[in-house]
Amino acid sequence: MKKRIFVTLKPGVLDPQGRAVHHALDGLGYAGVNDVRIGRLIELDVADDVSDETIAEMCEKLLANMVIENYRIEDAG
Amino acid sequence: MNSAVITFPGSNCDRDMMVALRDVFGKAPTQVWHRDTALPDNLDFIALPGGFSYGDYLRSGAMAANSPIMREVKAAAERGVPALGVCNGFQVLTEAGLLPGALMRNAGQHFVCRDVALKVENAQTLFTAAYDAGETITIPVAHHDGNYFADEATLDALEGDGRVVFRYTQATNGSRRDIAGIVNAGGNVLGMMPHPERAIDPAHGGTDGRRLFQAVMEGLAATA
Numbered sequence: 045m046k047k048r049i050f051v052t053l054k055p056g057v058l059d060p061q062g063r064a065v066h067h068a069l070d071g072l073g074y075a076g077v078n079d080v081r082i083g084r085l086i087e088l089d090v091a092d093d094v095s096d097e098t099i100a101e102m103c104e105k106l107l108a109n110m111v112i113e114n115y116r117i118e119d120a121g
Numbered sequence: 122m123n124s125a126v127i128t129f130p131g132s133n134c135d136r137d138m139m140v141a142l143r144d145v146f147g148k149a150p151t152q153v154w155h156r157d158t159a160l161p162d163n164l165d166f167i168a169l170p171g172g173f174s175y176g177d178y179l180r181s182g183a184m185a186a187n188s189p190i191m192r193e194v195k196a197a198a199e200r201g202v203p204a205l206g207v208c209n210g211f212q213v214l215t216e217a218g219l220l221p222g223a224l225m226r227n228a229g230q231h232f233v234c235r236d237v238a239l240k241v242e243n244a245q246t247l248f249t250a251a252y253d254a255g256e257t258i259t260i261p262v263a264h265h266d267g268n269y270f271a272d273e274a275t276l277d278a279l280e281g282d283g284r285v286v287f288r289y290t291q292a293t294n295g296s297r298r299d300i301a302g303i304v305n306a307g308g309n310v311l312g313m314m315p316h317p318e319r320a321i322d323p324a325h326g327g328t329d330g331r332r333l334f335q336a337v338m339e340g341l342a343a344t345a
Contacts, residue, residue: 057270058295060228106187109180109216111223112270 045092046120047099051108052083083113087120122338124150124166127194127210129185134171134208134316141318142168145334155188165341166203167194169210171263171316181224181266182212191217203247203337204310208264211302211312220305220312221279222271227264228295234263236327238290239301239315243283246304248311251336257290258329260315262301267314269296269303279303287313 053059062080069077086107088099096117103115124142128135135152142150150168151161160167175184185191191213198204198219206214214220227233236259244254252258271279276297279285287302294314302313317330 057225058228060226060230060268060295064230106179106183109183109223111215111221111272112225 045090045094047088047090048118048120049086049088049099049103049107050083050116050118051086051103051113052116053081054112054114057112122146122148122165122341123161123163124148124168125153125161125164126150126168126170127153127155127190128170129155129172129174129188129209129213131174131176132170132172132209134318137316138168138170138207138318141321141330141334142166144321145331146338153190155185155190157190158193160190160193160197164197164202166337167197167205169194169204169206169213170318171208171210174209174213177266180212180216182209182214182216185209185213186216186218195219198305198310201307201309203341205248205333205337206310206312207316207318208262208267208314211314212266214310214312219310220303221275222269222303224266224314225268225270225295226266227268232263232265233267233294234261236261237293237301237315239287240290241286242288243286243304245283246286246308246311247340248304248333248336249286250340251332258332259320259327260317260330261319262293262315264294264314267294267296269294269300269314271297276300282306286311287315 062082066080108115126138212224241252241256244252289299317333320327320330
């Protein structure tokens with residue numbers, strides 16, 4: 045069973061990488077980009093009996109830093 | 122003084138830290154490997170050195186915080202054994218939950234490597250008793266992820282409890298409130314981005330870091 049975990053910065057946490065990429069997009073002439081926030085995608089291949097609760101535990105213990113990040117778990121087939 | 126320096130794969134300031142501890146404490150520290158499952162007996166002081174543990178995979182300090190020896194470091198710190206985390210060591214301490222907040226990528230995106238002026242905000246900790254309150258000291262920094270973040274309530278609590286120990290006198294990396302170093306509630310765990318072990322000998326260009334280790338030695342001798 046495959047799961048996708050999206051780890052994103054919490055709202056309000058400054059994202060220097062996103063800001064730099066935003067500047068680069070501006071430099072390439074793409075107008076209309078209001079904001080850029082960069083996160084991380086983690087793909088997990090887990091046994092079928094691993095529950096989303098267990099995956100949430102993995103996120104909170106290691107995969108995300110709950111001080112600055114949120115996570116979202118998605119089924120990926 | 123029985124001290125230990127924890128070495129993770131990718132630590133690169135562990136030898137500098139060992140030289141500093143041997144020089145100031147007068148006794149060589151024990152080098153402890155990340156896979157070890159026990160710390161030396163009768164340990165007086167633990168240092169988590171700078172570097173790029175586990176290649177900064179996932180987040181700086183995140184993998185090291187979950188390595189076998191960290192269970193022992195946490196237990197020792199909770200018993201009151203003094204622990205110092207410098208640079209990557211500070212990142213490991215926050216990731217391990219021994220200190221609040223997180224260290225993010227520098228706001229300017231650049232690796233910052235230079236001497237910085239620090240204000241000693243609290244000169245009454247075990248680590249800072251050899252400084253004067255409000256004194257400005259010079260210690261080098263060398264980091265990419267030193268941008269200290271915590272929410273406003275946490276920052277207010279840290280400030281209110283005198284747990285902000287060192288502050289940059291000039292914006293350095295985007296840290297909230299220019300925080301360079303904090304202690305835990307018990308006062309026995311200090312995390313800081315600047316490298317005191319790189320300022321212990323006149324040949325380093327300064328000796329302001331030396332007094333931090335002297336303070337620890339004198340503080341522990343006074344309570345022994």
